[in-house]
Amino acid sequence: MQAIKSKSVNIIGAGLSGLAASCLLAQAGFDVKVFEKNSKPGGRANFFEEDGFKFDMGPSWYWLPDVFENFFKQFNKTVSDYYDLRKLDTSYRVYWQKEDFTDIPAGMDKFLELAEDIEPGSGLRLKDFFAEAEKKYDIAVNDICREPGLSPFEFLKLKYLKAFLTCDSLSSVRSHIGKFVKDERLRQILEFPMLFLGTAANHTIALYSFMNHADTALSTWFPMGGIHEIPRGIQSLAESLGVKFYFNTEITAYDSSQGLIKTEDEQDFVSDILLVNADYEYFEQNILAKQDRVYDQNYWKSRTLCPSVLVFYLGVNKKLESLQHHNIFFDYPYDINAHEIYNEPQWPSKPFIYISAASKTDPSLAPENSENLFISIPIAAGLEDTEEIRNKHRTKILNRIEDIIGEEFIDNIVFERSYCIKDFQADYHSYQGNAFGLANTLMQTHFLRPRVKSRKIENIYYCGHMTVPGPGMPTAILSGEIAAKQIIKDNATELK
Numbered sequence: 001m002q003a004i005k006s007k008s009v010n011i012i013g014a015g016l017s018g019l020a021a022s023c024l025l026a027q028a029g030f031d032v033k034v035f036e037k038n039s040k041p042g043g044r045a046n047f048f049e050e051d052g053f054k055f056d057m058g059p060s061w062y063w064l065p066d067v068f069e070n071f072f073k074q075f076n077k078t079v080s081d082y083y084d085l086r087k088l089d090t091s092y093r094v095y096w097q098k099e100d101f102t103d104i105p106a107g108m109d110k111f112l113e114l115a116e117d118i119e120p121g122s123g124l125r126l127k128d129f130f131a132e133a134e135k136k137y138d139i140a141v142n143d144i145c146r147e148p149g150l151s152p153f154e155f156l157k158l159k160y161l162k163a164f165l166t167c168d169s170l171s172s173v174r175s176h177i178g179k180f181v182k183d184e185r186l187r188q189i190l191e192f193p194m195l196f197l198g199t200a201a202n203h204t205i206a207l208y209s210f211m212n213h214a215d216t217a218l219s220t221w222f223p224m225g226g227i228h229e230i231p232r233g234i235q236s237l238a239e240s241l242g243v244k245f246y247f248n249t250e251i252t253a254y255d256s257s258q259g260l261i262k263t264e265d266e267q268d269f270v271s272d273i274l275l276v277n278a279d280y281e282y283f284e285q286n287i288l289a290k291q292d293r294v295y296d297q298n299y300w301k302s303r304t305l306c307p308s309v310l311v312f313y314l315g316v317n318k319k320l321e322s323l324q325h326h327n328i329f330f331d332y333p334y335d336i337n338a339h340e341i342y343n344e345p346q347w348p349s350k351p352f353i354y355i356s357a358a359s360k361t362d363p364s365l366a367p368e369n370s371e372n373l374f375i376s377i378p379i380a381a382g383l384e385d386t387e388e389i390r391n392k393h394r395t396k397i398l399n400r401i402e403d404i405i406g407e408e409f410i411d412n413i414v415f416e417r418s419y420c421i422k423d424f425q426a427d428y429h430s431y432q433g434n435a436f437g438l439a440n441t442l443m444q445t446h447f448l449r450p451r452v453k454s455r456k457i458e459n460i461y462y463c464g465h466m467t468v469p470g471p472g473m474p475t476a477i478l479s480g481e482i483a484a485k486q487i488i489k490d491n492a493t494e495l496k
């Protein structure tokens, strides 16, 4: 049996990964304090309310519900103790051309029927595709995504090797999908989940087709009240376990010889262990002394970042019949946008558009007969971001949406706010204003990502979307779990 020496941990950042880690550390007996520069928990899973419209500022897709459930289970709790989760069916709507759309249903059987309608014969072939995706999901999410990634030898497990050998893992997702379907629309639907990895299907290894299992078999969910109910719930769990939170408290310096963090207003807090949830690059380059850094500017410049996004939060004083809760637009192939993100970074000429209208599922998120629209396009991180550029794209995007959905709403906008690169930098110290951290390319997977544990300073650990396993809410929770478990392991002593 193992026990924890009574030790203290300071956590910088109350994003989902910092929150998740705080709970596990407190439960294990650590004295935990969390310091957050902003006023609310959740980091990028942020929230605001204006004129009766309530907006989740960041994440809107609740996928991998098992990860959230397993997190709460470790405290003998369930998701339903903290928020009211509903399955969406339709999962999402895909617009192809003017008033031409496909609704993606929840669940495997209905999806296979849809595939069969689009491409006769594909339903049967896709059964094999999804059986393989489920096998990969089991290995990836339940095993590999829970490894600390401290060594390539973590891969030398019989079940991983068996899975790699029996599944199509190292070709691209695009070529993998191409073995099962020929129809262009079906291909785009099956490639869509890869966008969550911050990369494009032709640059993603086929191991990641486990995301298709997440999309189809596990479905899309929504916590009533909004995504922000998740960090609120985890914060209340953390407080019940004794974690102390300091909001509006920015950390500006760290003295590794004393384990001491300094706040903006010159307060000092000492701890045995430091866990960094703040953006990895910012912490290392701006808070840590030069001799304590593991990665230099050249390292960060050479990474493939996830995209940033331009978001418009719109309050519209009418109901839009042409939208579902989640809506994506494939009127232009995503490849054009991907090229202008990864190959020749520039403001996109024909961006992929995503609209969330959460008020469709939870009418309390907008005034009566109104919708709270979250409209976003992915863009390359690090682009010039000015009001003028945002406005130019606003006009193009909104006109395009009206045209495709065949319903007017621009004249019904009664509240409006935009959010882009400069805001990510100001609010989260995000490197080049990226929205989702480091992309999950082959060369940035597992032990090739920035380390959970510093190589230079004994007691510094990291969690969040720059380290393992990668971008996304469920992965942020897993990242917090990985870091906390590593700290617990490194500080455990045998009970007499």
Ligand SMILES: Cc1cc2nc3c(=O)[nH]c(=O)nc-3n(C[C@H](O)[C@H](O)[C@H](O)COP(=O)(O)OP(=O)(O)OC[C@H]3O[C@@H](n4cnc5c(N)ncnc54)[C@H](O)[C@@H]3O)c2cc1C
Pocket: 012, 013, 014, 015, 016, 017, 018, 035, 036, 037, 038, 042, 043, 044, 045, 057, 058, 059, 060, 061, 062, 063, 249, 250, 251, 252, 277, 278, 279, 282, 309, 311, 427, 428, 429, 435, 436, 463, 464, 465, 466, 470, 471, 472, 473, 474, 476
């Ligand atoms: C627009 C957008 C849409 C998204 N959509 C989805 C989606 O639909 N589904 C999904 O699963 N994921 C989505 N994501 C990704 C998901 O939100 C993130 O991957 C996840 O929330 C990251 O959590 P984190 O804990 O790693 O980091 P963060 O949320 O960034 O948390 C880090 C925290 O550290 C704080 N901090 C930074 N510096 C300091 C400092 N010096 N002192 C104190 N505090 C500091 C920050 O304020 C922040 O609160 C989206 C993200 C964005 C931005």
